[in-house]
Amino acid sequence: xxxSYEELSAWLPDLLSGLSISLQxxxxxxxIGIPFGLLLALGxxxxxxxxxxxxxxxxxxxxxxxxLVLLQFIYFGLPTTGLTLGSFTAxxxxxxxxxxxxxxxxxxxxLQSIPHGQREAAVAIGLNRLDALRYVLLPQGLRVALPxxxxxxxxxxxxxxxxFTIALPELVSRAYEIGSNTFRYFPALLAAGVLYxxxxxxxxxxxxxxxxxxxxxAQR
Amino acid sequence: xxxADLFAILRGLPWTVALTLGAFLAGAVLGVPLVxxxxxxxxxxxxxxxxxxxxxxxxPPILWLFIIFFGLGMSVFPISPFNAAIAGLGLIAAxxxxxxxxxxxxxxxxxxxxxxxxxxxxxxxxxxxxxAPQAFRVALxxxxxxxxxxxxxxAVASTIGVSELAFQGNQLSQLTxxxxxxxxxxGMFYILLSLPVAWLSRVxxxxxxxxxxx
Numbered sequence: 001x002x003x004s005y006e007e008l009s010a011w012l013p014d015l016l017s018g019l020s021i022s023l024q025x026x027x028x029x030x031x032i033g034i035p036f037g038l039l040l041a042l043g044x045x046x047x048x049x050x051x052x053x054x055x056x057x058x059x060x061x062x063x064x065x066x067x068l069v070l071l072q073f074i075y076f077g078l079p080t081t082g083l084t085l086g087s088f089t090a091x092x093x094x095x096x097x098x099x100x101x102x103x104x105x106x107x108x109x110x111l112q113s114i115p116h117g118q119r120e121a122a123v124a125i126g127l128n129r130l131d132a133l134r135y136v137l138l139p140q141g142l143r144v145a146l147p148x149x150x151x152x153x154x155x156x157x158x159x160x161x162x163x164f165t166i167a168l169p170e171l172v173s174r175a176y177e178i179g180s181n182t183f184r185y186f187p188a189l190l191a192a193g194v195l196y197x198x199x200x201x202x203x204x205x206x207x208x209x210x211x212x213x214x215x216x217x218a219q220r
Numbered sequence: 221x222x223x224a225d226l227f228a229i230l231r232g233l234p235w236t237v238a239l240t241l242g243a244f245l246a247g248a249v250l251g252v253p254l255v256x257x258x259x260x261x262x263x264x265x266x267x268x269x270x271x272x273x274x275x276x277x278x279x280p281p282i283l284w285l286f287i288i289f290f291g292l293g294m295s296v297f298p299i300s301p302f303n304a305a306i307a308g309l310g311l312i313a314a315x316x317x318x319x320x321x322x323x324x325x326x327x328x329x330x331x332x333x334x335x336x337x338x339x340x341x342x343x344x345x346x347x348x349x350x351x352a353p354q355a356f357r358v359a360l361x362x363x364x365x366x367x368x369x370x371x372x373x374x375a376v377a378s379t380i381g382v383s384e385l386a387f388q389g390n391q392l393s394q395l396t397x398x399x400x401x402x403x404x405x406x407g408m409f410y411i412l413l414s415l416p417v418a419w420l421s422r423v424x425x426x427x428x429x430x431x432x433x434x
Contacts, residue, residue, distance in 0.1 A: 001295075060411070061407065061411070064372075064407070064410060064411035064414060065372070065406075065407030065408075065410050065411060066372035066373070066375035066386065066407075066410055067372075068375040068376060068378070068386055069375060069386055069389070069403055069406050069407045069410065070407070072386070072389070072390065072393075072399070072403050073399070073400070073403035073404065073407060076390075076393050076399035076403065077393070077399035077400040077401075077402070077403045077404070078399075078400065079399065080397065080398055080399050080400045081400060158279075158280035158281075159280070161280035161281075161282045161283055162280075162282060162376065164282060164379065165378075165379055172280070172282060172283055172286065175283075175286075176286060176290070179290060179291075183294070185286075185290040185291045185294050185295070186287065186290075186291035186292065186294075186295055186296075189283060189286050189287045189290065189291045190287065190291065192283060193279045193283055193287060196278060196279050196280060196283060197274075197275055197278035197279055200277075200278040200279075201274050201275070201278040204274065204277070204278065
């Protein structure tokens with residue numbers, strides 16, 4: 001049942017390069033998705049009705065539809081409009097959309113958790129809306145949002161496994177391919193599982209540590 | 221999109237619902253002994269339960285389904301795609317529900333335990349008569365939002381060939397080359413499915429929340 005040493009050393013380079021693609025997709029999705037989430041959060045809170053509806057639509061679809069369906073919509077659906085994307089680009093766009101939708105809710109909730117007096121004080125000392133956001137509200141809001149955003153990052157890392165369905169050669173695809181070539185599915189998939197767990201378990205422990213630390217800020 | 225296409229996608233709906241409910245039920249039941257082990261007074265039991273929960277949550281759902289369907293199914297015992305999906309998603313749901321129960325138990329004020337002790341209730345009676353009924357109400361909103369999350373997670377079962385919504389959408393888009401409409405429709409079905417759960421959870425929550433002492 002377990003992979004032998006020879007098998008492991010033969011598979012490991014392949015699996016590791018798959019893992020590196022998973023990590024690249026994760027990093028890019030977060031780098032694009034979290035700022036996008038901030039924009040969406042501001043859009044939902046905006047006074048303009050059109051902005052609000054557009055932002056709400058993007059958020060509700062990005063959270064409401066499964067990430068798998070978003071991926072397939074972008075990879076298999078968009079080509080019918082003439083826009084063909086590579087599987088890597090499609091993966092990043094879909095997961096960044098998903099990230100943006102979830103993190104906008106996280107950021108919005110934490111912006112709204114800041115006491116109202118902070119905004120009033122910012123207005124009183126003559127900051128305009130943008131400066132109030134930049135220097136007063138966001139630094140406090142993001143501190144509250146941090147643990148939830150980190151926890152979500154782990155989910156996005158695991159979500160890259162869905163890119164198997166759009167033929168991106170990430171970790172699950174590599175393990176599956178090894179399985180179908182050698183018919184040693186269980187050991188190959190198990191090795192991939194160990195690689196996933198070796199990243200997401202320490203990350204989860206780190207997040208719960210940050211959560212405890214950040215809890216002392218949220219108490220005020 | 222013709223009505224025939226719409227019905228082709230709708231054929232996946234009962235499977236999505238069955239997968240969601242089956243996995244959630246399995247998770248909600250198995251989560252109870254798991255959280256009991258996680259809170260046990262015996263250190264090794266607590267430790268094993270913690271490791272188990274971490275490992276189950278640390279591996280993506282799609283990989284669990286593959287491990288069960290291809291890994292175990294091909295070498296140890298043959299298993300149907302639907303059963304493999306229920307087993308995999310049920311396992312993940314159990315770990316997540318155990319965490320939800322644990323959070324709910326932790327939110328019960330320790331005065332409740334002290335009061336039970338003062339009334340000379342036993343450990344078991346304290347748990348079943350005092351703490352669990354309140355913890356259930358606290359757990360309800362998180363359990364409901366997890367149910368919605370699980371419903372979306374069932375889409376991964378399409379990769380091992382369970383003919384649920386995402387699977388039907390995939391088939392239809394390959395048949396008609398109209399992926400845009402097909403996947404937009406599939407996404408809409410998932411959103412529509414989550415609405416009644418969200419609504420029920422809000423109603424139940426506002427009805428039950430008043431009865432929690434904190």
